[in-house]
Amino acid sequence: MAEDVAEDAAVGGKPVRRRGGELERAILDAVWAELADHGYDRLTMEGVAARARTSKPVLYRRWPNRAALVIAALGRNAPDYQEPPDTGELRADLALFLGSLLHRFDDLPTDAVHGVLVDLLRDPELRAGFTVGLTAVGPVSSLGLMMRRAADRGEINPARITPRTVSLPLDLLRDAFLVGGAVPSDRVVAEVLDEVVLPLLRAPSGN
Amino acid sequence: MAEDVAEDAAVGGKPVRRRGGELERAILDAVWAELADHGYDRLTMEGVAARARTSKPVLYRRWPNRAALVIAALGRNAPDYQEPPDTGELRADLALFLGSLLHRFDDLPTDAVHGVLVDLLRDPELRAGFTVGLTAVGPVSSLGLMMRRAADRGEINPARITPRTVSLPLDLLRDAFLVGGAVPSDRVVAEVLDEVVLPLLRAPSGN
């Protein structure tokens, strides 16, 4: 909307020089705003610096490159770890969990999130960190928990719970996002659950 | 190895000016070689032009940008459409088919293929073309055929064959490739088949 937005300091005021945390917050806010305005591929270090009313060296003193900067911004604004729901029914648990996962970035333009994810994939290092983040304390562990509870209730076949099947919903939705270019709709989530994940988890062993 | 390779013309000879098909072939060969030497992200138009002993305008007269150029090179060297195997057993069919699909680019550095795919995903237009190419005459239709044959033989539950489950093997392997950064190993293929695809396809209805 506005061509140029004064973040907080009075425009005519003295050049108040921010430092440390305050400055860092302003920068990450600027990243977020640039992401929203121009999308990821057209986000430039220059643009971020300008919007945050600072300069490029300040950015490079903190983050080694564009990707790291954007990841920091995403991480800051991403909702905290989410307690996996426990409705007593696996399908509802999964639908709730995956739905809220996908709606996390609803207030950000699709292409921004898509661009960041794609760029994550480009860099081997970031790619690795990404996988670890997902599986260690991230969504994958929650999925495993929900499935194990369902198995305890007798809803699904415990033998079907393997690392691969645990991450399966996420794998499929991520793929759909990457290839489709848009956050998967609730319809897609339902399809993944009803046509793939749940039938598989319910399938008897030795088949 | 060699810093600079004379493609075919004698080095000391007259400046033989190639045209049309011959030139185009030389260029795509150069792309292939640059891909092998430097990988995708460090492939430059300048580099290709130099290696092909031509100039950038010649490239831009034929392809609008780097991605299109590389795609052309990949398409040229990619094996032709592959008849889906028919061994009489679904698992063998799928393993054969997916295996040869994944081994197509074995002679090319992993990161080159990965980079191209990632770049395909960045551009909405290329992304769309990619999906269409896969599903129309590509691997997905072959997968469907193999599954239908298996259903006819009574190997799997015909009701489990849906667009989503047909593309499932490909979706999972593509995701593994994108996230893992390397062409999925035969072990991964086997895991996908034995832990996900086949159990799902065999699962009885109304479960």
Add this chain to the structure above:
DNA sequence: GGCCATAAGATACGGTGCGTTTCTTCTCTT
């Protein structure tokens, strides 16, 4: 067999954005 449209080849350019360097100026600490 000589003309000429066509495309190749060479070169240079403007543009963009990266990541860095240098230097000045402020502000917090002690």
Add this chain to the structure above:
DNA sequence: AAGAGAAGAAACGCACCGTATCTTATGGCC
């Protein structure tokens, strides 16, 4: 009050993109 340390400003070199301009060779055509 002094000085360390970071912010801020400006400019740089670099790489590469995609384009424009111009010359030169080639092959088709009459």
